[in-house]
Amino acid sequence: MLVERTVEHIINASRFDVEIVLSGTESTLCQFDNGVVAVSGDSPFLGIRVTSGRRSGFASCSDTKDWKKTLSRATKVMKVSEQLEFKPTLATKAKFPKVSCGKALWNLGEAETISMFMRMCDVEPPIVSASLEKRNMKFHFANSNGVDSHHQCSCVSAHIEVSESGISAFESHTDTKPLDVEKISGSAVELCRQSQKPVDFETKKMRVLLDYFALAALLEKAVIPSFLASMVHKNRSKLAGKVGKVLFSRDLSLNDVGTKYLNASPSDAEGTPRSTTELVGKGRLLGFLYDRYSAQKDGVKSTGNCGSLASRPSVVPSNIVVERGNGSFSGRYLHVHSISGAHTANSVSGDFSVNVNNAFLVDKDMKPVKHAMLSGNVFELLNKIECIGKKSRQEGVVRTPPIMFSNVQVIA
Template sequence: MTFSEFRDILFKLALEKGCESAEVYASSSEGFSVTVLDSEINKYSVEQTNGLNLRVLVNGRNGYAYTEVFEDPEELVRHAIDNAAVIESTDVMPMQGACEYPEIPDVTDPLGAFDEKEKIELARRLEKDTLAFDSRVTRCDQYNSVNTSVIKTHIHNTLGLAADSEQSISYVIVNPILREGEEEHMGFGFKFRPSPDDIPGVIKESVENALLEFNASPVDSGEYRILLRNDAAADLIASFFSMFSAESVQKGLSLLNGKLGETIAAPCVSIVDDPFLADNPRAFDGEGVPSEKTDVIKDGVLASYLYNLKTALKDGVKSTSNAGRPSVASPVGIAPSNFYITAGEKSFDELKKELGSGLIITELSGLHAGLNPVSGDFSLIAKGQLVENGEAVRSVDQITCAGNFLTLMHDIEAVGNDIRWSFGGGFGRVGSPCLLIKKVVVSGK
């Protein structure tokens, strides 16, 4: 059955069985990825996916059912209605009706126009140029790849909503392994929607990142002033994103509960969620609500949580167009569009001078385990460099950085001008410039 045939039958069945309304969120993709190692195609993948999530409204409650097999509409409707029947939440769960969408600019994705041969050629170049970049690069590892995909999304419902989008999302990953003496280190660089001209920069960055890891050792345990590099800062903020979600706030799972209008960060910190950014815009969110830009933190003051339709109705405000689904199969939740700390004025190098003595943190790992978005606590393995008199003097590894997110937000002394986005760009993403932070507790020697 085609998508539209299946959709129409689902809608008809759902309404016949007493649903107040029904909605499908469908997404299909076609993708390609290739890895060249030792000058030959090592991994080659052709991808085609298609999934449909049915949401029904019964007595004000949502029930969901997802399938990749467009065969048995009765069964899917039955599962969705069954699931709506057990919902006990008294929150009203509305759906978006017909609406107009803002014009958004076309995004260029140069690799999207490449044919397969050109993509393979690019993957070859990726390996060759990485090996040639520095004599210490001994090989590339298996994440070294060129990836393209086109994703079509449809959100249609019985209230007249018809939101459709098509996105071309390509990315390259550079994954060199460097050796010097007995030591080996892996680099990682990526770029979403790259043009071929961006490739040398990605290679340079991935190799330079790995070079920073040689001859590293821990520092003494203690409190340090740190300069958190932009990519590490973006990863950290992404991990605490749920604190800003109205869903977490309403459930009492965010320490920002009750703090609207209060100062929760240093005055130099502002956070916005901006769906209109030119390199990753969207016209609507995960439930078809027209995009809007939201000030989340303004000069240190908490200005707004992020809402979908359900949580907005509960707080008596308008949705901030932040409905999101972690996957097509997931129920509607809350997700960022382009959520980021706005840029300050100083460059990374200027802030390094300002740091004087302390640590540059270039990488935080174990974010899925070593931090808790409910308590705000984190204790994470870190890498970086020891800085004395404004200059990096040696590399540092095998240390942990520990603190609390809310304390850290207050302790930000300056915000850099170099916004960087966390890996996973394309749909929702989180970004940050580098951050100069008064203190974190470091455990090392």
């Protein structure tokens, strides 16, 4: 009731267009720190954006009772702000998609969460790091156009890294369904054992299979930014002006799916219904992701990808889904479980150099390899797809199967 009244009070009190985000997160976080450490608490958040003509301002606070001061700060900021490129508009009333998210986890208590974490940590090899967090999140968006969207979601994330003889391996998973924590720790232990006694490798160009973690990291840091309209408008996307052209391997199809999977919700941060946006179809660039402001600039509709009221534009992906293939992997190749340094890739040019972790030379058998790097250009890499796997999984915003690439530079 307090929440409903706060939103109503803010809309009534503002002389200008106003958008409000009210959220609350209840979290229980367990970490392994030479023993179990657990933390639990609630964090409320109130964000207000005030818009008048071509000016807008944003303020936020952690105490919803402070809404008057926060509204006043947002209004002050709006008045002194510079004019935007054009007059932004607010979302209008629309039908929101039904999204079910984590119902099975909502009532999982603190003691059960801690016990789940302890089960995950019951492994033989020493634990390097481990964490498990269960979150219940409530979102309420409203604006002075009468848009009113509620959403609640519960999810659990687990991560464990183990080591043996100076070799480590990790496994992690986030889901809106209960996790099989023993399976997660079992996978990390198995990978760590497989990675023992690595052999030297040589610098060469060869076939490389990027598994879920490796591919998701590379796509998220080096490729996805180029699909954001905000980046196109800032001349920071190599894909600008190329819609309709075949830029990637014909096997590649990419969509942004806002109503299913991990980051699903009925609306984005400014009250636009979430939807599915086709980005790449059979190698052809089909479009970009938009919030309302960047969409206005291109004379198109928002794709429901606004990430925050704090700035205009603010475009973020929801779930980037790589279409599955039906390939199976054979012959001689380097199988890369994960990479480090993906964030050092140049998201503007696509050039990257990354370290491989838990990589195996697969031929007739499977040999773990010592320190190696992969180097190249990610846009060129997406033209070297040889085979796409059958099974997908999600890491962060990317949901992808493993993909085999040909002629990749490996430095050892």
